[in-house]
Every structure is written in structure tokens, then in C-alpha cells.
Amino acid sequence: MNLLEVYEKLLDAFGEQNWWPADDEFEVIVGAILTQQASWKNAEKAIKNLKQHRMLRSEALHKVDIKKLEELIKPSGFYRVKAKRLKSFVDFLFEKYDGKLEKLFSLSMKDLRRELLSINGIGNETADSIVLYSAGKPSFVVDAYTIRIFSRLGLIKEKKYEKVKDFFEKNLPRNVDLYKEYHALIVELGKNICKVKPKCFSCPLNKWCEYANSANNCAEK
């Protein structure tokens, strides 16, 4: 069972996910921040509010009053910190890149990732989501599901972000579309497995479950 085989199984089970759901590159970034530790449904509501108020542009977010911003993104939860985080990003964008994503994205992948990580409120996963889904550069996105699933499958031992990311990038072809789809599929599977019971690997994939069950002796669902 290697990473490409797992990928094929997930694709068979769930089909193409076609992430990231957004109208443009800027919306991807806003969505990446708003969905932190929140369901996509809730992040979507916040995005809809921003859209209705024509706030999904760097200039508009740069100018808007933070209290107003907080009100608009409330449904996404953690709305005060997230309002600050959105401001941190656009402030950074205007201070260093003239407010233009195009300029920021002209950096090399490594430099872009480093720059994003220097912004308060943008950690590993959000940075990689932006690099991959907004800038379209091949940086594999790791999330809590990725670590949970691949640990249970016995494919990874190290649980640190960088280690897991390296494992995927070293064992997969360096391909943007593959990275995009793989992460989306992992999230889809992640929603189907139990968080608290390490032995529970319920999922809609017969062969997958067979493998998981033999590895974990799972009888759930």
C-alpha cells in the first residue's frame, strides 16, 4: 500500500473533488483563513457576507473597519482573531507587495511559503493551502486528518507537520493537480472516520476498510 494506491482508492470512492471552491485567488486566501478550525459551511456563510458587501478584494479588506469585518465573518467562528488575521494578511500585502497577489506569487515557492509563515495567523496548513490552491505551486497540504489517517494506516510514524509533508512530497510525483486532489480527498475521508477511537476506521470503501480493519482490528460500523 503506497501513497499512489491510497490515492486511487480515494478517487474511486469519492470522485474528483475539484478544490478549491472559490471564484478567484484572493477568495482562496480569505477562505483558507476563515475555515481554520471551522466547518466549510460556516466559512462559506462568512464569505457570502463578504461578497455581498463587496469585501472580497484586497483594497476593500485593507480599508474596512475591523469591527465591521468582525460582524461580517461572525458565522465562521473565532471571528475576532480571524478578522485580525485577514487584516494581517492584507496589511502585509500592501506593505511589501503593493497590494498585488501577482507580485507576491512571483516569488519562488520556498520564499513564498516563508513569507506567508511570517504573517501572524498564517501557520503551516494555511500557508500551504495558499501556495497550492491560490498560487498554484506544488506544496503538499497537511492537516489533522492527514496525520490521523496515515498514522492509523501505519504509513507514517512522525506526526510533525514538516515530516509528514516531506513524506508526501518525496513519495508522490511533484504535480499540482495531484496535490490539490489528494488533499481534498483526504479531507473527504477524514469526515468519515472517527476522531476519538483509534481503532475505528469506518469509511465507505470496502477494500480500504478491509485493509484498515486488518491493521487495526476495527469492528466499528
Added chain:
DNA sequence: ACCCAGGTGGCCC
């Protein structure tokens, strides 16, 4: 009435 969601940063040791 719980539990969880496509995390992050700040503190403490």
C-alpha cells in the same frame, strides 16, 4: 447537553 469542525499563537516548563 455534549462533541466536532479543512488551525494558530501564546504561554509555560
Added chain:
DNA sequence: GGGCCACATGGG
């Protein structure tokens, strides 16, 4: 380096 904690709304 790792282990807690706050942050907060909405859905199951």
C-alpha cells in the same frame, strides 16, 4: 522541543 489553553459559531 512538547503540552495546555483561548479563540466562537453552527450542525449533528
